Amino acid sequence: MSSADSRPLAGKVALVTGSARRIGRESALLLAREGAHVVVHARSSREEIEAVAAEIRAGGGRATALLADITVEAEAQGLVDAILGETGRLDILVNNAAIRGEKPFTELDLAAFRAVYSVIVEGAFLVTRAAVPAMLKNGFGRIVTIGGVSAHSGVSHRVHVATAKAALVGFTKALAIEFGAQGITANIVVPGRIGGTRSRTSGAGGAFPGGGYLPVGHEGAPRNVAEIVRTLALPSGDFITGQTIHVNGGMYLP
Incomplete structure (x- = not known):
């Protein structure tokens, strides 16, 4: 491994929400x-x-583990405040936290809809709002948000998830326009079918049009998505902003 000083993110601090497993962990x-x-x-x-x-x-790396319910405004702000108190900066934010689940639309009540929307959209909003001032102070920021293919292709039994993930696209584009001139980029990475063990909130993946056919012939891995996150987080990613980047093996073709 190269020395720490030769690594492109040396001296930077990154927060990855929902990083206990899968895409967040990778x-x-x-x-x-x-x-x-x-x-x-x-x-x-x-x-x-x-x-x-x-x-x-x-x-050989540096890491801190922190708990917070990012749907609670005080906890989202407290999470960022704790990072700044320890490190003095925050340069990279990966909005990955989400809950999913499946339910037919006619059985989907408002509480279940709001539970999903709160984590995916409001959580991303609260943490990003808390993080941006630190990025502005340093003239550098990378905001990478994890989307969902259901927002683009449509899906049965996951209206709440598709709606929330679609909102993240507008959120990302607005951030890209507002902060691009100040050294902050914002992009959304959209996974398709990613294999491996899913959390209890993930559901079975929903009924996608065409049965979720994959031209590459296999599901992806969390690392496939994480590699794109890494690329966007690098200093060299400064000319990529406001983009929706699909990582889905050809399952959905914009």
Whole structure:
């Protein structure tokens, strides 16, 4: 491994929300490998985020594990305040936290709809709003938000998820316009079918048009998505902003 000073994210601090497992975990590991001090986050999975942080440290990186319910304004702000108190900066934000689940539209009540929307959209808003002032102060920021293919292709039994993920596209474009001239980029990465063990909130993936046919012949892995997150987070990603980048093996073709 190259020395820390030669790694492109040396001296940067990254927060990856919902990074106990899968895409969040892989993103945290890859950003740490590039030299970032990574804050691993979950709402309640203390043991899992501590394990991810320990893995980063075992590889010679720097990591902090923090719990917060990012749907609560005070906790979202407190999460960022804790990072700034420890490190003095926050340069990269990966909005990955989400809950999903499946339910036929006629059985979907407002409470279930709001539960999903709150984590995916309001959580991203609250953490980003808390993080942006630190990015503006340093004249550098990378905001990478994890979207969902259901927002683009449509899907049965996941109206709440598709709606929330679609909102993230507008959120990202607005951030890109407002802060591009100040050194902050904002992009959304949209996974397709990603294999591996899913969390209890993920559901079975919904009924996508065409049955979710994959031209490449296999599901993706969390690392496939995390690699794009890493690319967008690098200093060299400064000319990519406001973009929706699909990582789906050809499942959905814009």
